[in-house]
Amino acid sequence: MLPSSILLQRALKNSAGDLCHSLPEKQHELTDLIKSLLKKNNATLISHYYTSADVQRLTDESNGCISDSLEMARYGQDCDAELLIVAGVRFMGETAKILSPEKRVLMPDLNATCSLDTGCPIEEFTAFCDAHPDYTVVVYANTSAAVKARSDWVVTSSIALEVVEHLTALGKKIIWAPDKHLGHYIQQTTGAEMLMWNGSCIVHDEFKAHELEKLKNIYPDAAILVHPESPAAVVKLADFVGSTSALIKAAKTRSETTLIVATDKGIFYKMQQAVPDKILLEAPTGGTSATCKSCAMCPWMAMNDLQSIALTLMERSTDKEIFINESLRKKALYPLQRMLDFSASL
Numbered sequence: 001m002l003p004s005s006i007l008l009q010r011a012l013k014n015s016a017g018d019l020c021h022s023l024p025e026k027q028h029e030l031t032d033l034i035k036s037l038l039k040k041n042n043a044t045l046i047s048h049y050y051t052s053a054d055v056q057r058l059t060d061e062s063n064g065c066i067s068d069s070l071e072m073a074r075y076g077q078d079c080d081a082e083l084l085i086v087a088g089v090r091f092m093g094e095t096a097k098i099l100s101p102e103k104r105v106l107m108p109d110l111n112a113t114c115s116l117d118t119g120c121p122i123e124e125f126t127a128f129c130d131a132h133p134d135y136t137v138v139v140y141a142n143t144s145a146a147v148k149a150r151s152d153w154v155v156t157s158s159i160a161l162e163v164v165e166h167l168t169a170l171g172k173k174i175i176w177a178p179d180k181h182l183g184h185y186i187q188q189t190t191g192a193e194m195l196m197w198n199g200s201c202i203v204h205d206e207f208k209a210h211e212l213e214k215l216k217n218i219y220p221d222a223a224i225l226v227h228p229e230s231p232a233a234v235v236k237l238a239d240f241v242g243s244t245s246a247l248i249k250a251a252k253t254r255s256e257t258t259l260i261v262a263t264d265k266g267i268f269y270k271m272q273q274a275v276p277d278k279i280l281l282e283a284p285t286g287g288t289s290a291t292c293k294s295c296a297m298c299p300w301m302a303m304n305d306l307q308s309i310a311l312t313l314m315e316r317s318t319d320k321e322i323f324i325n326e327s328l329r330k331k332a333l334y335p336l337q338r339m340l341d342f343s344a345s346l
């Protein structure tokens, strides 16, 4: 095996030419190269649970952070690194930049978006909010910096219930955007008065309740764990509903030894590590005639791979950097920081 310093020299020597061709082909050499580039650039890798097992393994081995979107935001703010490599989707990189303007934030692919973000354009959202001035605007973290800036509160799925309960206790009426399924779940659980934006996650929207029931009939002793971006009929069948980190925690604490999990497949890497002796089954997204029965995989999360992470670190190009206009950043910071402070006070 070649020492990482030699791999680094070789890769960088060609950096004026085609960088792709200078990447080592063997996976362990590529990961060694990335680890030395991370060190050399005082950088840290922050990855979401939905990235591939390869990316998560590398994140673990380089002492980075693998987590849900709330913890990704916190970690980026608290760590000492000067450069954050965010392996996730664009709103996660933007959140990191809003919270840490002094750090450079690079993403392996800036085209990695999210259907919730693209389904909530700022102009229409502003008009919606302006039409209901007496409502408190609560937006999910899966939104653009501009939408966050128009909100009173930002929440992630791991803190949404608590924030809405808090606002309801204060007698507030709520505009909720963009995920209608998460909004519906929160409304049902808290009894809050909520006006809902009509957005959804293309991955969780695909879970099928009738197929899930069939699977449960085959495994009657299994517990069903569901992310709240799933449709109401799927949430109704759940033994536990929660954010990605809450699902992993539930996998540990539940007494059942078989778990059916309705969220992106990427979560199985960390979940199986947490419960090595349990059987984890993917909740179905397709019926009997479907070519793929369990296809819950976010196409944008999949844009993060080892090659693109290596290239991002080698080039450190502004083409892959998150920039946010300072006055917009300050406006978006307020509701975001409010969420982090609220979460710290719980």
Ligand code: 13P
Binding pocket: 067, 068, 069, 070, 142, 156, 157, 158, 201, 229, 242, 243, 244, 245
């Ligand atoms: P979490 O906040 O639960 O990590 O969810 C983020 C996300 O994009 C889920 O689809």
Ligand code: SF4
Binding pocket: 050, 089, 113, 114, 115, 116, 142, 201, 202, 203, 204, 229, 264, 298, 299, 300, 301
């Ligand atoms: Fe967005 Fe869904 Fe992908 Fe999460 S899984 S990033 S909500 S499209």
